[in-house]
Amino acid sequence: MQTSQTILLKKRPKGKPSLEDFEFTHTEIPTLKEGEVLLKSLYLSVDPYLRGRMSNAPSYIAPFEVGQPIESGIVAEVLESKAAGLGAGDYVFGALAWKEMQVTKARSLTKVDPKVAPLSAYLGVLGLTGLTAYLGMMEIGKPKKGETLLVSGAAGAVGSIVGQIGKILGMHVVGIAGSDEKLALMQSKFGFDAGINYKTTENMREAIAKVCPTGVDVYFDNVGGEISEAVLFNINKFSRTINCGAISVYNTTEAPKSISVQSFLVKKSSLMQGFVVFDYADKHPAAIQQLAAWMKEGKLTYTETIREGFDQVPQAFLDLFEGKNQGKMVVKL
Amino acid sequence: MQTSQTILLKKRPKGKPSLEDFEFTHTEIPTLKEGEVLLKSLYLSVDPYLRGRMSNAPSYIAPFEVGQPIESGIVAEVLESKAAGLGAGDYVFGALAWKEMQVTKARSLTKVDPKVAPLSAYLGVLGLTGLTAYLGMMEIGKPKKGETLLVSGAAGAVGSIVGQIGKILGMHVVGIAGSDEKLALMQSKFGFDAGINYKTTENMREAIAKVCPTGVDVYFDNVGGEISEAVLFNINKFSRTINCGAISVYNTTEAPKSISVQSFLVKKSSLMQGFVVFDYADKHPAAIQQLAAWMKEGKLTYTETIREGFDQVPQAFLDLFEGKNQGKMVVKL
Structure with missing residues (x-):
């Protein structure tokens, strides 16, 4: 069976997170079932709010489990599909595991168009970042x-x-x-x-x-x-x-x-x-439309800090707390 | 010329107010002009927010001036009137000076009806207190x-x-x-x-x-x-x-x-x-109507702590910060 490089939460950070809180491992890639797609991660979002999910305290979103993969926003390419509406070569956005390759249900994914904006923008200005600012x-x-x-x-x-x-x-x-x-x-x-x-x-x-x-x-x-x-x-x-x-x-x-x-x-x-x-999921589609329109009119631009390589994901996350990013911090895989 | 007993702000309190911050004096009662009424204070409201007005810090309402009378909500009887719509024997509510008797413009006063509720209630459940709770x-x-x-x-x-x-x-x-x-x-x-x-x-x-x-x-x-x-x-x-x-x-x-x-x-x-x-002055009339309706239906009751005598006003105010009141603290003059 094929495997994928994966980043797990090794232990819950006390205070400032460090590289020791993460573990690189290999996980198996299961066989595709009906309604699922096989994805290759292209751009991975690291965000300050993930720090909250690394703790066990109650919050607006469930904590990560120790020994399980971390998740965040990822733009991926579809390699294989057993789901209607998605085919090999399509690009999608979703809340996905920190894996180079993974199998997931298609219905939790949003198809994205590289002609409207560069793929990394779907993690930023046209993703949760832009939605957070606008809403x-x-x-x-x-x-x-x-x-x-x-x-x-x-x-x-x-x-x-x-x-x-x-x-x-x-x-x-x-x-x-x-x-x-x-x-x-x-x-x-x-x-x-x-x-x-x-x-x-x-x-x-x-x-x-x-x-x-x-x-x-x-x-x-x-x-x-x-x-x-x-x-x-x-x-x-x-x-x-x-x-x-x-x-x-x-x-x-x-x-x-x-x-x-x-x-x-x-x-x-x-x-x-x-x-x-x-909190405002019902307003996301209209908000994305407005943000995309402002981009098209040249009124809205963005900046991003792009790190390269799956092995750089934990460090990119840690650097957020040192203010080492300008604009959205993204890792290109 | 007639005079009235009056309470002035003698100095701005440092920390907890004390009796030394107040001064009893006599002020002249001017002759009545057109549009004015001569009032005799009956019930005087002491409220925690007055502490803020005794300081010089910017707030939602102007500070009291040192050497000038303190003001709060007062229910008074009209003794003489040169104003349309108000005659001797009427009862009114207004933001008035801490004086036993005073002359003021009629247009800043609200007529109140002792048949709807006891006069002191217009300082409490049917006054700013009730409005604050409801709004x-x-x-x-x-x-x-x-x-x-x-x-x-x-x-x-x-x-x-x-x-x-x-x-x-x-x-x-x-x-x-x-x-x-x-x-x-x-x-x-x-x-x-x-x-x-x-x-x-x-x-x-x-x-x-x-x-x-x-x-x-x-x-x-x-x-x-x-x-x-x-x-x-x-x-x-x-x-x-x-x-x-x-x-x-x-x-x-x-x-x-x-x-x-x-x-x-x-x-x-x-x-x-x-x-x-x-902040919600436009909603006061409808709110008072609702509060009065609930009182009439027996759903809303109130309690008050009534002190007696104009000389007791400063002490009644100080006692608010010791929690010595149950419900609205009012001084009957």
Whole structure:
């Protein structure tokens, strides 16, 4: 029987994950049954939210099992098919195991078209990343023209799309990121109006006030922690915070403490709402259409950091927590 | 010229307010002009939110000026009128100065009817207190039959009405309060299903889990602080928290720290929203109608703590922060 290289969760990380938490092995590729396809992985997505699934804590999505393969978004080529509608040579996207080759049911896959966008884009701007940016903004942020949008993790996969959506909708857009190089890219490539390098800024509270002179109306929060504390002092009446992620605290082992949000929310009649893209599955098709239309019109672009080789998958994941990516981090297999 | 006893803000409190922050004086009562009325105060409302107005920090409502009278909700009798629609012997409600007698413009007053409810109720269940409970629940809590409602400050003026609204709407209702006497009242008089005495409970997180076995769907938060931290561990997917107040931290001089909410909100797609009753002024008349209807049907009752005498006003206010009130704290003049 044929086998495939596979990456398992070896043990649950304590604090920051390391290469020792992953194990490379070979798993058997079963014979194709009716309704199934044999896939060869082409592009694999590594995402901060996977850190949550490596823990055993209850969350919005089931944890990975120790000794079992990790899963994430993967674009694959169909090598063989016993399923209607899919044939050898087709390209698909799905939540798939970290395997070079695998057999899976066809009905959990979405066919993707390399003529509309490069295949890796289906892991980013036209995939869960783009959907997260768009639906977080629309469903929770409820942006209005002329308002100020502040984005943390602004040079990341989600953040860079959020900022562009803000500009398309006529907002004043400010991004927070961790290097001057990232800030420059945000402004030159994605059209942000201003940026703050949180690593070289001593007083974030004042720095935000300076570049958001009329206050913050919508805060798209990818990071949590100290940056989000500083934002609280700058929110406007009726402001909306989209809690999309808290990468700054994903690797902490104790529940971190921050300035209490309650009195800020009361004083400003302000909203904070957690959000995962899976909550709005019924809105995904229309959202993808809008994102694709903006891409076609040249209003929406993206950047990605592409690593190469199946053996580089764990390191690419670890590098997310060091901010080593610009835009979507993808591994080409 | 006639004078009236008046209470001024003598200085801005540092931390917990004290009697020294208030000054009793006499102020002149000017001659009545067209459109004005001369009022005699009958019932005066003391409320936790006034603490915020005693500070100079920006908030949803302008701070009191040092050396000027404090203001709050007052029910008064009209002694003389030069305004259409109001005559001597009428009763009115308004945001008025802490004076025994005063002249004010009639157009900022609402006429109230002692036949519909006792006059003090217009400071409570049929006033801003009832409106806060009702609109917080309806506009942010969006309660559904069968869901679990948790209320902090549950024996307070707002909390006791919130709990009753929860029961009217078919929810499982749990209250948190600071004495067994308050818990007993919550259950016997207001129909709460269960209660937690936070002063005698060591592990609030477990105590909440026990009385909210299916988790918390709506949390009406009047207190903030450690109690609200414990609630975070018990919120359900898509839960809603109404941030109505944070009495536990109103008197702190530094921004207090709590467990960071962001990762809880993300994991549970959960909402927190600050709220003041003034945000929904257009919905006040319909809300009062609903509250009055429920009172008439015997579904909604209230309790109040009535102090007597104008000289007792500052002490009544201070006693709010010691939890010495059950239900609405009112001073009868």
